Amino acid sequence: xxxxxLVDLSRLQFAATAMYHFLFVPLTIGMVWLLVIMESVYVMxxxxxxxxxxxxxxxxFGINFALGVTTGITLEFQFGTNxxxxxxxxxxxxxxxxxxxxxxxxxxxxxxxxxxxFGWDRLPKTQHLLVTLLMAIGTNLSALWILxxxxxxxxxxxxxxxxxxxxxEMTDFWAVVFNPDAQAxxxxxxxxGYVTGAMFxxxxxxxxxxxxxxxxxxKRSFRVASAFGLASVLSVIVLGDESGYMVGEAQKTKxxxxxxxxxxxxxxxxxxVLAWPNETRQANDWAIEIPxxxxxxxxxxxxxxxxxxxxxxAENRLRIESGIHAVVALEALRKNRQDADALKLFEQHKADxxxxxxLKKYVVDVRQxxxxxxxxxxxxxxxxxxxxxxxxxxxxGLGFLMLALFALSFWSxxxxxxxxxxxxxxxxxxxxxPAPWIACELGWFVAEYGRQPWTIYGVLPTHLSVSxxxxxxxxxxxxxFVGFYTVLLIVEMYLxxxxxxxxxxxxxxxxxxxxxxx
Amino acid sequence: MMLIWPVLPDGLFLQQGMCMKTPPHSxxxxxxxxxxxxxLLLTAIWWCFLAGQKVEVDAxxxxxxxxxxxxTDSNKEQAHDF
Numbered sequence: 001x002x003x004x005x006l007v008d009l010s011r012l013q014f015a016a017t018a019m020y021h022f023l024f025v026p027l028t029i030g031m032v033w034l035l036v037i038m039e040s041v042y043v044m045x046x047x048x049x050x051x052x053x054x055x056x057x058x059x060x061f062g063i064n065f066a067l068g069v070t071t072g073i074t075l076e077f078q079f080g081t082n083x084x085x086x087x088x089x090x091x092x093x094x095x096x097x098x099x100x101x102x103x104x105x106x107x108x109x110x111x112x113x114x115x116x117x118f119g120w121d122r123l124p125k126t127q128h129l130l131v132t133l134l135m136a137i138g139t140n141l142s143a144l145w146i147l148x149x150x151x152x153x154x155x156x157x158x159x160x161x162x163x164x165x166x167x168x169e170m171t172d173f174w175a176v177v178f179n180p181d182a183q184a185x186x187x188x189x190x191x192x193g194y195v196t197g198a199m200f201x202x203x204x205x206x207x208x209x210x211x212x213x214x215x216x217x218x219k220r221s222f223r224v225a226s227a228f229g230l231a232s233v234l235s236v237i238v239l240g241d242e243s244g245y246m247v248g249e250a251q252k253t254k255x256x257x258x259x260x261x262x263x264x265x266x267x268x269x270x271x272x273v274l275a276w277p278n279e280t281r282q283a284n285d286w287a288i289e290i291p292x293x294x295x296x297x298x299x300x301x302x303x304x305x306x307x308x309x310x311x312x313x314a315e316n317r318l319r320i321e322s323g324i325h326a327v328v329a330l331e332a333l334r335k336n337r338q339d340a341d342a343l344k345l346f347e348q349h350k351a352d353x354x355x356x357x358x359l360k361k362y363v364v365d366v367r368q369x370x371x372x373x374x375x376x377x378x379x380x381x382x383x384x385x386x387x388x389x390x391x392x393x394x395x396x397g398l399g400f401l402m403l404a405l406f407a408l409s410f411w412s413x414x415x416x417x418x419x420x421x422x423x424x425x426x427x428x429x430x431x432x433x434p435a436p437w438i439a440c441e442l443g444w445f446v447a448e449y450g451r452q453p454w455t456i457y458g459v460l461p462t463h464l465s466v467s468x469x470x471x472x473x474x475x476x477x478x479x480x481f482v483g484f485y486t487v488l489l490i491v492e493m494y495l496x497x498x499x500x501x502x503x504x505x506x507x508x509x510x511x512x513x514x515x516x517x518x
Numbered sequence: 519m520m521l522i523w524p525v526l527p528d529g530l531f532l533q534q535g536m537c538m539k540t541p542p543h544s545x546x547x548x549x550x551x552x553x554x555x556x557x558l559l560l561t562a563i564w565w566c567f568l569a570g571q572k573v574e575v576d577a578x579x580x581x582x583x584x585x586x587x588x589x590t591d592s593n594k595e596q597a598h599d600f
Contacts, residue, residue: 059545062545062549063549066549066552067552069553070553070556070557070560073560074560081568081571084573085575085583085584088575088579088580089580117546165577166577166580166581166584167577167580327585330585334581334585357584360584360585464584467571467573468573468583469568469571469573470571473567473568473571474567476566476567477563477566477567477568480562480563480566481563484559484560484563488556491552495545495548495549499545506545
């Protein structure tokens with residue numbers, strides 16, 4: 001029997017390592033384009049300061065990459081070690097994008113990163129710029145394949161279950177690649193990375209300006225970061241809206257939980273700006289609502305309804321009842337693969353197989369499921385509302401706060417005296433440094449916690465996906481990961497703070513404050 | 519990354535000037551060590567906690583796992599069998 005403790009520990013371990021990994025990823029994805037911009041200006045103008053900017057920010061990029069690399073590998077290994085049944089069930093589809101990502105990360109991204117750091121004195125200017133551009137493309141393509149894999153977990157298209165092999169089998173590779181959910185997630189996620197890179201450069205440049213150090217270097221960096229950040233944060237908001245629309249189409253439970261929408265409202269539904277969701281009452285204790293807005297955002301229409309949690313649960317009850325037939329038929333087919341009646345019954349109900357499997361958490365033989373067990377399975381199909389509701393709103397709130405900061409920063413660069421005459425803006429930029437990381441982590445939390453109780457939405461329940469490891473080994477490996485990653489984070493902080501404080505003087509060019517002499 | 523925020527302005531890690539003695543190539547050395555130590559520690563975690571617990575799954579095993587048995591300890595009558 002799979003214990004709930006084992007499932008919870010496996011989820012906790014994956015969540016901890018994924019959230020840690022995503023401290024590094026957005027900065028890598030975003031900063032690499034800032035390097036492309038800075039180096040392009042250097043190649044076009046020949047001004048050395050732009051080369052120094054590329055090299056200095058590239059150094060911080062390199063620290064982030066070196067400390068972040070391998071943290072993603074543990075995630076991929078966990079699919080095999082901790083999620084063996086998941087890997088069997090969906091490996092035919094999920095494995096392809098992960099393998100392509102691995103090849104791309106190792107051969108394109110890593111090669112170009114090596115050439116970027118060690119090619120300054122060995123490659124002509126334009127060739128080095130090409131290397132930086134390819135490094136940026138490689139980094140972003142890695143993200144594409146990961147998000148194609150993740151998008152398939154949210155919206156499993158282009159695949160079909162085979163009772164012969166007891167796994168999902170790919171029927172259309174291009175449907176998986178061009179899964180609208182994956183594409184929307186990709187552009188939203190990489191844009192969030194661009195915002196992170198821009199905020200990193202903006203904040204540290206603001207600190208130099210506040211300290212009056214390396215002012216010309218910092219002004220240029222601030223200018224590039226504010227322009228790039230403004231464009232990126234606008235993209236995040238627009239593309240986030242698209243991503244949200246896709247959620248409304250493919251994952252109604254997630255959408256309803258994010259909006260704390262318990263009842264189906266007449267179209268167009270209102271938007272709960274703030275509310276206090278009450279799980280016990282299945283209602284909001286209070287809410288501040290803007291009429292029509294949710295209907296317009298969620299359905300792009302005035303006459304389409306957005307189903308509430310209670311209506312979704314009623315639909316899911318029917319699917320669970322249908323799923324019982326699918327499970328029974330599948331059991332019969334596994335005993336006799338020529339059983340025509342079982343095959344016919346299975347074909348009728350196989351779309352609801354995953355819903356039937358939800359009952360396996362409560363009973364051996366799904367035919368013996370009591371109304372109470374079915375009710376528990378129905379209730380489990382919707383994630384807890386309050387964490388979803390607040391996680392989403394904090395993420396969106398931070399997004400708009402960053403929009404204001406980047407807009408004002410960009411505006412300040414166009415004014416006489418620029419940003420140096422506005423210390424309040426520089427301090428604001430400095431203190432906003434953690435904002436994109438918090439927003440990114442919350443975004444992932446909403447995406448992944450909101451997918452529960454499934455690993456593959458509507459197909460494979462989480463509790464059936466885990467490996468039958470011992471709880472003791474999971475406690476051990478979890479403690480190992482947490483301890484090890486904490487040490488890594490401290491090392492990352494130490495190196496980042498050290499080289500950020502040192503500034504472009506760490507290049508040893510003789511042109512900046514805090515010069516290093518080798 | 520986020521922790522830079524509180525420590526950067528106050529210089530909790532380094533006093534002004536301390537870092538100026540660091541030659542540029544020392545960063546490459548530190549990063550190389552970090553990567554090597556990381557790989558060693560990850561291997562150690564895998565070896566200690568996971569290597570001995572191989573879970574092999576084929577169609578029959580998946581069938582037994584998904585269909586034939588209970589998957590929770592919320593039903594106390596079920597036995598622990600792993």
